[in-house]
Amino acid sequence: MDIGQTSILWSASPRAPVGTDVTARHVAVVWGDAILAGPAGRATANDVATSWSVEPESPAVYDGYYAAAVITRDGCVAVGADVLGYFPVYYTEVGDVLLAGASPEPFRHHPAFREAISLEGLFTVLMFGGPFQGPCLLERVRRLRMGRLLRWRPREAAREIMHFELPTKHHDDASFDDHLDAVHAAHVQTARRHHPAGESYGLHLSGGLDSRFVAAYLHAQGADIRALTFGRGSDYEAECARAVARQLKFSHTLSEIGFEHYLDFAARCVRWEHLGCGMATMHMWGAIDPSRNLPNRSGNGYNRSREQPLFPTEFHALRKVLTQRAIPAETLRSLARGPEAHDIIDGLVERHESAYNALNDSPPERAWRLFTETYVRHYAASVPWRLSFGSWPVMWELDREFLDAWIGVPIAAMANRVLVETLLTRRFPRLARLPLDRNAHSRRPIAPSLAYRAREWLSFHAPRWVREARKAREGGASATAGERRHFYRHYDFDNPGWRSVREAAEPYRSLLADQFEMQAVNLVLPPPNALGSMPNPMTDGFAAKMLLGLISWMRQHSGR
Secondary structure (H helix, E strand, C coil), X not given: CEXXXXXXXXXXCCCCCEEEEECCCXXXXXXXXXXXXXXXXXXXXXXXXXXXCCCCCCCCCCECCEEEEEEECXXXXXXXXXXXXXXXXXXXXXXCEEEEECCCHHHHHCCCCCCCECHHHHHHHHHHCCCCCCECCECCCEECCCCEEEEECCCCCCEEEECCCCCCCCCCCCCHHHHHHHHHHHHHHHHHHXXXXXXXXXXXXXXXXXXXXXXXXXXXXXXXEEEEEECCCCCHHHHHHHHHHHHHCCEEEEECCCHHHHHHHHHHHHHHHCCCCCCXXXXXXXXXXXXXXXXXXXXXXXXXXXXXXXXXXXHHXXXXXXXXXXXXXXXXXXXXXXXXXXXXXHHHHHHHHHHHHHCCCCHHHHHHHHHHHXXXXXXXXXXXXXXXXXXXXXCXXXXXXXXXXXXXXXXXXXXXHHHHHHHHHHHCHHHHCCCCCCCCCCCCCCCCCHHHHHHHHHHHCCCHHHHHHHHHHCCCCCCHHHCCCHHHHHHCCCCHHHHHHHHHHHHHHHHHCCCECHHHHHHHCCCCCCCCXXXXXXXXXXXXXXXXXXXXXXXXXXXX
């Protein structure tokens, strides 16, 4: 689409919900579902254009997973996304040209853009697993911050204006039962708003708690659901998901993501994301094709971050949690070469702590908010954008009424999933009695039946040789081929897929020499033939994967 000297182009699934509006005053595009407040339904591109192109600047806020762009006839531009900024929006200015997109990659091909690496962006991405507060690998390229809207006028600098702020009201005086009722009501209402009657929906159904929770509410409102689980039939996750689908009478399919495609996944991750989402979940690029067999929109259980264990409130300890899927500052400092790099890293640590201290809330709540802006946006929220090329993600936490209710419950009442497990047990007791995948060999239900508890007691008191035989049958060995824990298998740095990526990158390891101490690099990133150095795939190897991704990115950008 073109308007004057402005062009809008995109690539999406043929079934993706993309709306356009072209008038004498503007051109507007909405990618995804921008949902109006209350029961009004999905906003049109004209709705968004009418609000976002009006001055003074009081643009409407929409719920749902989406991005939108509005360009007026006089060349003014507004670009934004969902309330938490899960949908990636990058931008740069080159002279009197504004470039904005879901990936920095197309910017490189504009004739006005001059490609150069940003040292600040480099160390930001490596430390946080993504462009925390904006800086990216390429000089002058930024990712739009959470809750911001991008405004640009010809001959004026681009501005990020505040568009949405997370609520801070917590109902500390309410009882536990009051919290249960509020969260239940929010789930019922959000399910209705984001899954209107009369449509079929997909569901990315894992064997864990989060997607089971979504499944329960969709089933309760009578939605027509087709579920998809990633993995092998023998996986614990598949076993638990099958039980949920059978209980709810959902159609259910299983799809394994093959190690033989990891080289392609790594290339896509590096090319289109520029390490903006790390490398750990790159295998989920393989979820696109199976998702195309689902209906146009699909629910999921991504990011239930308030239900995690309580965060440490001492900042040094909190920083380690927030950067656990990237390269910790201390490790990065040992890797980086030269005083300029060390000054940048020290400045990033100070900026991170300043962001924490600037938040206006209690320490546990501040920790969660910073967790959302760093770990969640760069790691957990990386998957929905990939899934959007298959079946469009429907994400309930991108709903303001849902967030009001969710954040209204003090985080201490949410932590360790006590509240949601209680809610599932009371409202959906049959699902609470089914086996639950916990990324472990145990699939103990939330509310085990008497028969289950009896078997558990007998198993615990069985002779040792019986227990050892059972452990062997359940895949107690950590070898990838026999691993029944889906995420352990795909995160394993020694699996055949990751080994193929390591072998392809190895000849280009020297590309890191200008910015990094190679002796330290070799300690963090072992050579492809060094196996067994990352004993726990769920906690080890993330720094090595970031360096591996950086080698691949530098290879693409060096022309070698």
